[in-house]
Amino acid sequence: MKTIIIAGGTGFLGQVLESYFSKKGYDVKILTRKTTKPNHVYWNAKDLYQWTKTLEGANTLINLTGKSVDCRYTEANKKLIHDSRIDSTNILGKAINQCENPPKAWLNMSTSTIYEDSYHKQMTEENGDIGNDFSMNIAKSWEAAFNSIATPSTRKVILRTSIVLGKNGGALIPLKRLTQFGLGGKQWHGKQKVSWIHETDFARAINFLIEKQLKGTYNIVSPKPTTNSVLMNYIRKELKVPFGISHPKWLLKIGAWFIRTETELVLKSRNVIPEKLTEKGFTFKYLTIEDAVNELLKRN
Numbered sequence: 669m670k671t672i673i674i675a676g677g678t679g680f681l682g683q684v685l686e687s688y689f690s691k692k693g694y695d696v697k698i699l700t701r702k703t704t705k706p707n708h709v710y711w712n713a714k715d716l717y718q719w720t721k722t723l724e725g726a727n728t729l730i731n732l733t734g735k736s737v738d739c740r741y742t743e744a745n746k747k748l749i750h751d752s753r754i755d756s757t758n759i760l761g762k763a764i765n766q767c768e769n770p771p772k773a774w775l776n777m778s779t780s781t782i783y784e785d786s787y788h789k790q791m792t793e794e795n796g797d798i799g800n801d802f803s804m805n806i807a808k809s810w811e812a813a814f815n816s817i818a819t820p821s822t823r824k825v826i827l828r829t830s831i832v833l834g835k836n837g838g839a840l841i842p843l844k845r846l847t848q849f850g851l852g853g854k855q856w857h858g859k860q861k862v863s864w865i866h867e868t869d870f871a872r873a874i875n876f877l878i879e880k881q882l883k884g885t886y887n888i889v890s891p892k893p894t895t896n897s898v899l900m901n902y903i904r905k906e907l908k909v910p911f912g913i914s915h916p917k918w919l920l921k922i923g924a925w926f927i928r929t930e931t932e933l934v935l936k937s938r939n940v941i942p943e944k945l946t947e948k949g950f951t952f953k954y955l956t957i958e959d960a961v962n963e964l965l966k967r968n
Contacts, residue, residue, distance in 0.1 A: 676733030680837025688871035761817030782807035792943035830889035834867035853914030858897030860937035866954035894957040
């Protein structure tokens with residue numbers, strides 16, 4: 669039985685991948701600080717010890733570790749966001765290079781937020797504009813740490829992942845709640861682009877990269893970005909909520925302060941496409957935001 673190791677795999681995306689690969693017959697093991705299931709293996713994402721044995725002979729290592737960016741960007745949180753990503757990446761690299769039979773592939777999470785705010789230019793892996801602010805610099809540092817580690821026997825892939833829409837997690841949950849309370853209007857002017865991917869296509873894309881033995885950097889996004897206004901409209905439509913109060917920028921800033929997050933999560937225009945995935949032959953099950961929202965909100 670092939671083994672997949674998911675570091676930091678107890679969150680939403682880890683659960684999506686664990687379910688998907690378990691159904692495909694993989695033995696899935698989770699590296700986590702809180703071991704609550706038989707397939708959980710303790711690690712603190714900083715030090716080498718017993719967990720390293722889990723990597724021996726594994727088919728694939730997937731690293732999702734990192735403090736959530738859904739928080740206020742205080743200096744303390746900025747440090748945790750940075751260190752949690754860099755430390756985990758570095759220690760996994762050391763562990764791989766100590767293995768007698770290292771994993772065949774190492775997929776490391778990154779983010780499509782690495783690209784600059786864009787309304788018109790579609791950002792690709794080769795021609796995307798990488799900017800210079802806190803979030804972008806975190807992504808650049810994360811990828812630089814990953815790229816600096818030589819793993820001669822292990823293929824490496826960077827996952828520049830967009831907003832993942834899921835039934836039980838991800839960005840759709842809070843947007844659904846807002847809509848049900850009559851607050852599901854556009855955020856700001858609503859023209860900002862939203863790069864997204866359905867949870868099923870997220871898992872399918874990861875599987876595609878593994879099975880095709882690909883390497884390098886890939887945008888894990890739908891080929892058809894939507895806009896904030898269109899996204900909110902489809903959520904209202906599926907929930908049969910006839911109206912939604914919109915949120916001006918000043919109100920979003922106040923709201924973000926109260927719920928201890930940042931407005932960047934809804935104000936930045938993410939206009940990213942999966943050029944390399946498409947070129948390699950990957951086909952998406954959910955091409956439009958309407959199809960994705962319809963399936964997720966109607967699924968029992």
